[in-house]
Amino acid sequence: MSFPGSWIPRRLLRVLASGTTDGSFLQIVRANYRDKAASQSLTCYLRTPFATQFLRERSWVSFRTPESDSLLYQFPKYVSTEVENSEARDQHPMKAAKVVFVLGGPGSGKGTQCALIVEHFGFTHLSAGDLLRAEIKSGSQNGAMIQSMIKEGKIVPSEVTVKLLQKAMLSSDNDKFLIDGFPRNEENRSAFELITGIRPEFILFFECSEKEMEKRVLGRNEGRIDDNIETIKKRFKVFIDSGLPVLKHYDSLGKLRKINGDRMKEEVFESVRPLFTAFAKKD
Numbered sequence: 001m002s003f004p005g006s007w008i009p010r011r012l013l014r015v016l017a018s019g020t021t022d023g024s025f026l027q028i029v030r031a032n033y034r035d036k037a038a039s040q041s042l043t044c045y046l047r048t049p050f051a052t053q054f055l056r057e058r059s060w061v062s063f064r065t066p067e068s069d070s071l072l073y074q075f076p077k078y079v080s081t082e083v084e085n086s087e088a089r090d091q092h093p094m095k096a097a098k099v100v101f102v103l104g105g106p107g108s109g110k111g112t113q114c115a116l117i118v119e120h121f122g123f124t125h126l127s128a129g130d131l132l133r134a135e136i137k138s139g140s141q142n143g144a145m146i147q148s149m150i151k152e153g154k155i156v157p158s159e160v161t162v163k164l165l166q167k168a169m170l171s172s173d174n175d176k177f178l179i180d181g182f183p184r185n186e187e188n189r190s191a192f193e194l195i196t197g198i199r200p201e202f203i204l205f206f207e208c209s210e211k212e213m214e215k216r217v218l219g220r221n222e223g224r225i226d227d228n229i230e231t232i233k234k235r236f237k238v239f240i241d242s243g244l245p246v247l248k249h250y251d252s253l254g255k256l257r258k259i260n261g262d263r264m265k266e267e268v269f270e271s272v273r274p275l276f277t278a279f280a281k282k283d
């Protein structure tokens with residue numbers, strides 16, 4: 001596969017979405033380029049005009065081809081002036097994906113219930129926390145920053161987390177995703193909606209007492225740097241301060257499904273099951 005030099009003709013670019021996250025202007029542009037020699041179409045995404053330092057320094061496009069995973073490609077900045085085009089946004093390839101967000105405090109049982117949903121209903125489970133931990137392990141340039149945020153119980157900047165989720169979704173053959181531990185705050189929520197164009201089907205929320213969550217997390221024994229009493233207290237506070245506004249938002253849209261997570265896991269799943277049975281019928 002050959003690439004079109006260092007530029008793509010402007011007429012091939014279409015703006016899919018634009019908006020503001022955390023004071024940063026963000027645009028997503030799609031370019032369709034047909035490589036005549038290889039007879040292949042490429043779809044690429046450009047975030048611009050680089051309001052964050054990361055994007056200011058690195059203008060990039062992510063190419064995805066049938067043969068390769070996404071790869072980064074330098075791109076000139078002048079293409080950033082296109083106007084928003086909602087018609088084009090409707091053609092976003094990820095919009096067809098069905099997403100259920102799975103929320104709850106640390107140790108409320110999100111991961112445990114996701115495993116059961118995957119087994120019974122064929123969803124792909126994407127845990128934002130797992131993706132971030134994998135990013136630390138991979139030795140990426142964001143690794144140290146992510147590690148220190150997780151140790152402090154803080155929320156990693158949305159552009160990092162959404163990019164990981166988007167990459168995982170694009171490389172999956174499935175179109176049904178459980179996104180666990182996301183969105184953790186309003187910035188997460190708006191960045192995801194803006195970048196992917198996806199609105200969740202519903203939000204599964206596990207309610208659980210702090211006493212029970214603390215007991216579970218301290219007993220988990222997976223060697224996580226944040227499963228200690230000091231970080232757990234911070235995570236509880238972040239969950240209340242940043243997570244509740246997200247729950248309120250989805251509640252106002254009638255999308256919040258509350259589950260009592262303070263029971264045995266089999267009992268909890270019996271409350272979860274009907275939601276997915278109904279979803280499967282509708283789908």
Ligand SMILES: Nc1ncnc2c1ncn2[C@@H]1O[C@H](COP(=O)(O)OP(=O)(O)OP(=O)(O)O)[C@@H](O)[C@H]1O
Pocket residue numbers: 104105106107108109110111112113129181216217219220261262263264265266268
């Ligand atoms: N209903 C339950 N009763 C008792 N223990 C449970 C229950 N559900 C999960 N656990 C256990 O509690 C621990 C935390 O569960 P899990 O990892 O599923 O929570 P989580 O909400 O995904 O946590 P985190 O957000 O911290 O990743 C695990 O050791 C798990 O086996």
Ligand SMILES: Nc1ccn([C@H]2C[C@H](O)[C@@H](COP(=O)(O)O)O2)c(=O)n1
Pocket residue numbers: 106127128129130132149150153154155156157161180181182183184188226235
């Ligand atoms: N949307 C997210 C999800 C997770 N993180 C960070 C901060 C969390 O404390 C940590 C562990 O997540 P968990 O495995 O408990 O879901 O990962 C984040 O910053 N943003």
